[in-house]
Amino acid sequence: MKASPRQQRILLDLQDLDNTLARLRRKRTTLPERAELAGLSGDAADARTKFMAAQRELDTQNADLERIEADVALVQQRRDRDEQLLAASTSSKEAQALQSELETLTRRKSELEDRELELMEVQERALAAFASAEQLLAGVDARRTEIEARLTSAEQRIDRELASNAEERAGLAAELQRDILGLYEELRARIGIGAARLRGNVSEASNMALAPAELSDIRAAAPDELVFCPGTGAILVRVDEE
Template sequence: MRATPRQQQLLVELQDLDHATARLRRRREQLPERAQLAGMRDEYANAKSALMATQRELDVQSAEIARLESDTETVRQRRERDERLLSASTSPKEAQALQSELDTLARRQSELEDRELEVMEANEETRAGFDAAAAALADLDTRRAAVEAEIAEAERLIDAELAAAAEERAGLAAEVQGDLLALFEDLRSRVGVGAARLRAGVSEASNMALTPAELAEIRSAEPDEVVFCPQTGAILVRGFEE
């Protein structure tokens, strides 16, 4: 195949753009903020777990307080009933039984009230722990949102560079003759490099020096003859040896 030196040089410009595009895509995929965000996942899971654990503890304590309040009210009502019965009783035996039950109910009410006080104090501590866990989770949400915003902005900037590179590539490709461009694209898809410079006897496609025999053969070719890297098969573009 034959192509003017200018046509061949357009290929290395295309290849440079392809390399730049690949670097941009890798940079987009490997943004340091992505690793930062991934590192926050365990922290977020732990914070959420702590919040849920304290919420469950609050629920248990609230249920316990409600039960104690109900039991205390039942005992209080029973005492009021027995006190009415005692005040109206005319039987010494019945009065003695009522008084004994009143004493038992008084002790029971005292025990219930003491237990309720203990649970309420524990509930206050748990509530403080819940508030702290909720604040920690909210702070983490804020920090995570900030990192996500940084990622979005970085992606926006890189996408703009990718779009500009794609537009520039389309313009360059339009200048290349059809059969040469088709060969370049085929080589690029198969070997990863479509065209590379020959510089100081080194193929930039393989980063290896050509043998004297290989160099002699390439240098003897006409300027418009398309030559190839012996190691990779990529189009080797001359004119960069100085």
């Protein structure tokens, strides 16, 4: 197949751009921020578990304290009622019964208030644990937001580079003969490289020196004759003969 030296040089430029595009795509998929986010997932799950456990404990203590407070209020209401009845009673028997009940209610209220104080201390510890878990979760969320912002910024930079290089590639491809471009694309799809330089006796497609007989055959070919790397099959462009 024939291709002018200029067409062959365009092939090298096209391969350089394809290498750049491949490198940028790999860079995009292996951005360090992705690894950071993956590593953060375990911390996030742990923080979420601790937060939910602290929230459940705090809810339990709040509910227990509310029940005790309701019991205290109920006992107080009964004491207030009995005191009013006692003040209005004219019966000594009734007054004695009311006085006995008041003493019982007083003891009950004292017990409930002692329990209330204990629960308030437990609630205070639960509240502190909840605040700590909430702060931990917020910190993880803030880190995730910051990493995601950096990831988006890095992706956008690479996408701009990809778009610019893709546009340049399209321009170069349009300058190539259709059959030359088709051969290049077929080789690149099959072996991973379409064209490479021949520097001295070294093929940059295989990074190996050619045998004397192989090199002799290539040097004997006309400048517009396409030659190929014996090791890989990629198009070889003789840059040092131009």
